[in-house]
Amino acid sequence: MDDRIIYMDHSGTTPLDSRVLEAMLPHLSQMFGNPSSIHSVGQDAKRALDESRESISRILGCRTSEVVFTSGGTESDNAALRGVVDALRQTGDHIITSAIEHHAVLHTCQYLENAGFDVTYLPVDYHGRIGPEQVQKAITDRTILVSIMLANNEIGTIQPIPEISQVVHDRAQALERTIVMHTDAVQAPGYLDLSTKRLGVNMLSLSAHKFRGPKGVGLLFIKRGTPWLPQQLGGSQERERRSGTENIAGIVGMAKALELADSEREVVSAHCAGLRDRIIKGIQSKIPDAHLNGHTTERLPNNVNFSFEQIEGEPILLGLDMAGICASSGSACSSGSLEPSHVLLALGQSADLARGSLRLTLGKDNTAEEVDYLLTALGDLIHRLRQMPSLSTTGF
Amino acid sequence: MDDRIIYMDHSGTTPLDSRVLEAMLPHLSQMFGNPSSIHSVGQDAKRALDESRESISRILGCRTSEVVFTSGGTESDNAALRGVVDALRQTGDHIITSAIEHHAVLHTCQYLENAGFDVTYLPVDYHGRIGPEQVQKAITDRTILVSIMLANNEIGTIQPIPEISQVVHDRAQALERTIVMHTDAVQAPGYLDLSTKRLGVNMLSLSAHKFRGPKGVGLLFIKRGTPWLPQQLGGSQERERRSGTENIAGIVGMAKALELADSEREVVSAHCAGLRDRIIKGIQSKIPDAHLNGHTTERLPNNVNFSFEQIEGEPILLGLDMAGICASSGSACSSGSLEPSHVLLALGQSADLARGSLRLTLGKDNTAEEVDYLLTALGDLIHRLRQMPSLSTTGF
Numbered sequence: 133m134d135d136r137i138i139y140m141d142h143s144g145t146t147p148l149d150s151r152v153l154e155a156m157l158p159h160l161s162q163m164f165g166n167p168s169s170i171h172s173v174g175q176d177a178k179r180a181l182d183e184s185r186e187s188i189s190r191i192l193g194c195r196t197s198e199v200v201f202t203s204g205g206t207e208s209d210n211a212a213l214r215g216v217v218d219a220l221r222q223t224g225d226h227i228i229t230s231a232i233e234h235h236a237v238l239h240t241c242q243y244l245e246n247a248g249f250d251v252t253y254l255p256v257d258y259h260g261r262i263g264p265e266q267v268q269k270a271i272t273d274r275t276i277l278v279s280i281m282l283a284n285n286e287i288g289t290i291q292p293i294p295e296i297s298q299v300v301h302d303r304a305q306a307l308e309r310t311i312v313m314h315t316d317a318v319q320a321p322g323y324l325d326l327s328t329k330r331l332g333v334n335m336l337s338l339s340a341h342k343f344r345g346p347k348g349v350g351l352l353f354i355k356r357g358t359p360w361l362p363q364q365l366g367g368s369q370e371r372e373r374r375s376g377t378e379n380i381a382g383i384v385g386m387a388k389a390l391e392l393a394d395s396e397r398e399v400v401s402a403h404c405a406g407l408r409d410r411i412i413k414g415i416q417s418k419i420p421d422a423h424l425n426g427h428t429t430e431r432l433p434n435n436v437n438f439s440f441e442q443i444e445g446e447p448i449l450l451g452l453d454m455a456g457i458c459a460s461s462g463s464a465c466s467s468g469s470l471e472p473s474h475v476l477l478a479l480g481q482s483a484d485l486a487r488g489s490l491r492l493t494l495g496k497d498n499t500a501e502e503v504d505y506l507l508t509a510l511g512d513l514i515h516r517l518r519q520m521p522s523l524s525t526t527g528f
Numbered sequence: 529m530d531d532r533i534i535y536m537d538h539s540g541t542t543p544l545d546s547r548v549l550e551a552m553l554p555h556l557s558q559m560f561g562n563p564s565s566i567h568s569v570g571q572d573a574k575r576a577l578d579e580s581r582e583s584i585s586r587i588l589g590c591r592t593s594e595v596v597f598t599s600g601g602t603e604s605d606n607a608a609l610r611g612v613v614d615a616l617r618q619t620g621d622h623i624i625t626s627a628i629e630h631h632a633v634l635h636t637c638q639y640l641e642n643a644g645f646d647v648t649y650l651p652v653d654y655h656g657r658i659g660p661e662q663v664q665k666a667i668t669d670r671t672i673l674v675s676i677m678l679a680n681n682e683i684g685t686i687q688p689i690p691e692i693s694q695v696v697h698d699r700a701q702a703l704e705r706t707i708v709m710h711t712d713a714v715q716a717p718g719y720l721d722l723s724t725k726r727l728g729v730n731m732l733s734l735s736a737h738k739f740r741g742p743k744g745v746g747l748l749f750i751k752r753g754t755p756w757l758p759q760q761l762g763g764s765q766e767r768e769r770r771s772g773t774e775n776i777a778g779i780v781g782m783a784k785a786l787e788l789a790d791s792e793r794e795v796v797s798a799h800c801a802g803l804r805d806r807i808i809k810g811i812q813s814k815i816p817d818a819h820l821n822g823h824t825t826e827r828l829p830n831n832v833n834f835s836f837e838q839i840e841g842e843p844i845l846l847g848l849d850m851a852g853i854c855a856s857s858g859s860a861c862s863s864g865s866l867e868p869s870h871v872l873l874a875l876g877q878s879a880d881l882a883r884g885s886l887r888l889t890l891g892k893d894n895t896a897e898e899v900d901y902l903l904t905a906l907g908d909l910i911h912r913l914r915q916m917p918s919l920s921t922t923g924f
Contacts, residue, residue, distance in 0.1 A: 137569060144570070145562035145773060153556050160549050160742065166541035170845055171854040173533060174540070203599030203744065206762040206772030236762030236771065243761055341773060346556065348599065348744050348775025365639055366602040366632030375632065376602030377541060377737060379744025382778075449566055458567040 138457045138502045142342075142434060143285050143319060143493035148385070149344040155388040156346065159381035167378055168367065177380050184387035191394045192336070192353055193327040200373045201383050204350040205318040205339030209236035211363045211374070212335045212352055213279060216312045217244060219359035220276040223309060228270045228278045230254045230262050231478040232286075234316055237279055238474070250274070256478050259427040260289035264299045271303040275311050282317040282331070283324060286462045286475040286491060287426030288435025290324065291315075297332030312358055318342050318350075322393035323401050323432050334358045338390075340382065344495075345389030349382030400496040405433035407494050407503050412436055414507040419514050425476060425489065434494040439481060443488045443517045451513040457506055460491045534853045534898045538738075538830060539681050539715055539889035544781070545740040551784040552742065555777035563774055564763065573776050580783035587790045588732070588749055589723040596769045597779050600746040601714040601735030605632035607759045607770070608731045608748055609675060612708045613640060615755035616672040619705065624666045624674045626650045626658050627874040628682075630712055633675055634870070646670070652874050655823040656685035660695040667699045671707050678713040678727070679720060682858045682871040682887060683822030684831025686720065687711075693728030708754055714738050714746075718789035719797050719828050730754045734786075736778065740891075741785030745778030796892045801829035803890050803899050808832055810903040815910050821872060821885065830890040835877060839884045839913045847909040853902055856887045 139147070165177035182196075189196045202208045217227070229241055231253045241251045252270045254262050262280060271278075278300050283290045297313045304311040314335040320326060321343035328336055336353040340346055354360055354373070366375030393400075415422050421441035440448070445461030452459050462473040472486035492506070535543070561573035578592075585592045598604045613623070625637055627649045637647045648666045650658050658676060667674075674696050679686045693709045700707040710731040716722060717739035724732055732749040736742055750756055750769070762771030789796075811818050817837035836844070841857030848855050858869040868882035888902070 139569060141562075141565055141567065141569070144565050145560060147558075147560040148556050150557070156556070160544050160552070161546070162543075164541065164543040166537075166737075169537060169540050169854070169856060170842070171537065171849045171856075173535060173537070173854050203603070203775070204772045206760060207599070209762065210760050234762065235764070239761035239771070339773070341562075346775075346777065347773055348778045364602060364606050365635035366605065366630065368631070375635070376600045377735070377743055379599070379742075379778075381742065382744045382775075446566070453567045458565070458569050460565060460567075 136456065138498070138506065140492040140494060140498065140502075140506065141458045141460045142495040143491065144460050145341050145347065146344045146495060148346060149389060149392055151392060152345055152385045152389045156381045156385040159384050163380075167380065168369065177378075180380055180384050181378055184383045187387045188351065188390055191326055191390055193329050194353060195356060197371065198353055198355055200352045200354055200370050201378060202350045202352055202374060203348055203379070205234075205316070205337050205342070206236040208337035208339070208350050208352040209234065209316055210240050212314045212337060212360075213237065213240045213244065213277065214363055215360040216277045216314070216335075216358075217249065218361040220310060220312070224274040224276040226250045226252070226272055226274040226276065228252045228254065228267060228275060230256060230280050232256050232260055232284055232289075232475045233279065233281055234285055234318065237281070237316055254280075256289075258479055259430070260284055260287050260425075260475070260479055261427060261430065262291055262296070264292060264295040267296050268299045268303060271300070271307070271311065273307055273309065275309075277312045277314065279314040279316065281319075282315045283319040283432050284426070284475060285319050286473055287437045287479070288319075288432035289427045290430045290432065293331045293333065301332065310359060312360075319432060321390060322397055323404075323434060326394070328353055328355065335360075340386035340389055343389050343393040345386040346382050349379050349386050351386070396496070401433040403496060404494045404498070407498055407500065408433060408436055410500065410503050411492060411507065414503070415510070418507060418511045422514075423485065425479060425481070436492040436494075438490050439476065439485045440488040440490065440514055441485060443514065445487055445489050447517055448488070448490050448513065451517070452509065455509040455513070457509060460493070461489050462491055532852065534894070534902065536888040536890060536894065536898075536902065537854045537856045538891040539887065540856050541737050541743065542740045542891060544742060545785055545788055547788060548741055548781045548785045552777045552781040555780050559776075563776065564765065573774075576776055576780050577774055580779045583783045584747065584786055587722055587786055589725045590749060591752060593767065594749055594751055596748045596750055596766050597774060598746045598748055598770060599744055599775070601630075601712070601733050601738070602632040604733035604735070604746050604748040605630065605712055606636050608710045608733060609633065609636045609640065609673065610759055611756040612673045612710070612731075612754075613645065614757040616706060616708070620670040620672040622646045622648070622668055622670040622672065624648045624650065624663060624671060626652060626676050628652055628656055628680055628871045629675065629677055630681055630714065633677070633712055650676075652685075654875055655826070656680055656683050656821075656871070656875055657823060657826065658687055658692070660688060660691040663692050664695045664699060667696070667703070667707065669703055669705065671705075673708045673710065675710040675712070677715075678711045679715045679828050680822070680871060681715050682869055683833045683875070684715075684828035685823045686826045686828065689727045689729065697728065706755055708756075715828060717786060718793055719800075719830060722790070724749055724751065731756075736782035736785055739785050739789040741782040742778050745775050745782050747782070792892070797829040799892060800890045800894070803894055803896065804829060804832055806896065806899050807888060807903065810899070811906070814903060814907045819881065821875060821877070832888040832890075834886050835872065835881045836884040836886065836910055837881060839910065841883055841885050843913055844884070844886050844909065847913065848905065851905040851909070853905060856889070857885050858887055
């Protein structure tokens with residue numbers, strides 16, 4: 133292999149698609165208006181904003197008025213949870229989520245616990261799945277919100293969101309109360325169907341940089357009639373639901389990226405699934421004491437996650453980086469942390485084993501040749517690491 | 529004049545500087561990493577993030593650790609106020625602000641009033657100024673936060689922030705309590721000194737698109753030791769003060785734009801002040817019944833704001849737009865609204881007169897030729913509008 137970098141960390145972030153950049157560039161040069169201005173320069177920006185919203189709403193199968201632009205997935209998740217809680221705190225104080233959510237949801241739930249709310253963190257099975265019946269049982273006459281992610285960012289496990297949404301709506305009807313169903317779908321675009329009707333959700337979060345769009349922009353789908361109060365106040369943008377001058381270039385880029393991700397979904401999914409399975413089979417046949425994390429079939433086409441016995445994740449990542457391969461031990465957000473992944477612990481994995489995890493997340497530009505190079509490099513690396521005296525053994 | 533647009537709405541938003549775009553482009557193409565990733569691609573992004581923070585902290589005269597990146601001025605203002613209130617609610621429930629703040633501050637204050645806090649909205653004098661003695665008198669033994677903007681976005685009036693900060697700190701010391709001083713400095717870059725030490729503030733908000741940077745990115749300066757709690761939770765970015773994958777291209781662009789704005793400050797200020805005064809004198813000599821809003825000397829070099837008797841602002845804007853001139857009636861955020869500006873009302877202006885306001889905000893690319901064209905077009909337009917039967921007269 134040459135000096136080229138092999139990037140296998142697409143769940144951390146993705147390269148910007150050159151067609152997305154092309155769509156953004158006019159809005160980073162001559163079309164610079166503020167969409168709130170009534171003059172021509174402002175109205176050009178307003179038009180770009182409206183067109184982006186229309187394009188996105190077609191893919192989400194929703195009304196244009198149901199799309200609220202944000203600064204990313206973390207803001208969307210925070211705003212979803214806090215906004216519902218603000219709107220429904222008079223009717224109940226119970227929230228249901230899962231133990232394997234992204235920290236944007238989990239840390240917000242912990243904040244809400246400190247503010248007096250009661251949060252149920254549903255456990256997952258060994259493959260990281262939550263059953264609709266678990267949600268059904270957890271709902272009480274104080275429940276106001278259920279937030280379950282569509283696909284997990286570390287292990288790629290896909291949750292049965294349509295079935296969970298159905299259970300939530302049925303129970304809400306039986307209890308004659310309003311329960312909002314939110315899903316963090318940040319890892320889904322390009323791989324899963326994003327129809328909000330099929331998913332049956334009231335709210336859904338997306339982040340553009342996870343699907344070859346720009347960083348710093350995302351969206352929150354808020355179905356009409358969903359009780360929710362705005363979190364960022366000021367100039368009344370986004371129909372008073374998210375104040376602040378709109379990031380036009382970012383929004384145009386996100387719309388273009390979502391169009392591309394959606395239109396290329398089947399081809400890219402098949403391509404990534406082929407490479408994914410080649411990696412999984414390769415590791416299972418070449419490297420002893422390697423445990424595949426996550427579900428075997430209900431899994432994002434681009435996700436590989438293994439735990440390796442007797443070694444830590446960080447030296448694996450550093451070794452791969454030396455070999456020109458970009459990978460991750462879990463979520464990018466927690467990379468600096470020495471804590472074992474909360475997701476792997478929730479699967480019932482020991483802290484020791486969870487510390488030896490490796491996530492490889494593929495994209496459409498990855499090739500079979502890259503996979504074969506990875507398999508050789510990884511095999512050699514794990515073998516060498518296992519022969520080195522471990523930190524704990526040598527007493528450092 | 530040819531078909532070229534004359535843009536005089538720089539307080540609404542500014543064109544992106546081509547040198548800023550140039551700095552951003554690598555981060556919208558090959559340098560796409562997530563700074564939280566420990567591999568080389570992520571670490572390249574981390575380096576760009578660190579360098580941007582260093583550059584900005586030099587201009588703010590602060591530590592790099594005191595700069596928190598946000599999605600813009602509105603988020604910064606919201607987060608500043610809510611974060612202080614969350615941290616200090618045990619020690620007091622009183623907030624001081626002014627009647628002419630941006631809605632990002634005012635609407636957050638109204639939200640906090642609904643949550644049980646007591647807010648003093650200090651009145652301003654006819655020129656839009658607040659005196660330090662007003663702040664001094666308003667501080668009580670329940671005060672936790674003072675938020676006064678550095679320069680007003682509609683009328684350009686500059687507040688004596690160093691003196692106000694001094695009063696706040698002196699009173700806090702005398703009362704043996706913590707009172708946080710925040711300033712919304714969104715309109716200041718490129719025109720005013722941003723030294724946080726000279727300003728004496730604990731917190732300061734900026735928005736990149738107001739100084740020829742990109743939309744969708746801003747910052748909050750938080751002086752070390754300031755009691756404040758994070759508002760956006762998740763992946764622990766920005767030293768756990770603002771979670772969410774960093775908008776690297778936007779942050780790099782903001783840093784470059786701030787460097788340029790600061791280094792060109794004297795030249796651009798002098799250029800704009802010359803044009804500003806030419807407009808003010810031109811209007812005062814050519815157009816009867818025109819009232820200059822704001823201070824005559826303590827005023828942003830690029831701000832002109834007039835109220836014209838007997839006419840409304842909207843037809844002025846539409847007429848100017850037809851003549852190829854982009855202007856505003858007040859803040860861009862309130863452009864769609866038929867309400868008279870809260871800022872002009874706070875000056876003691878009647879609602880009728882306030883409805884006939886025009887804001888012209890200049891930038892470095894505006895020319896004397898453009899100003900002369902504007903003065904002719906505006907003079908003709910106001911004359912014609914005053915001869916038309918008003919909407920109220922004809923009973924529509």
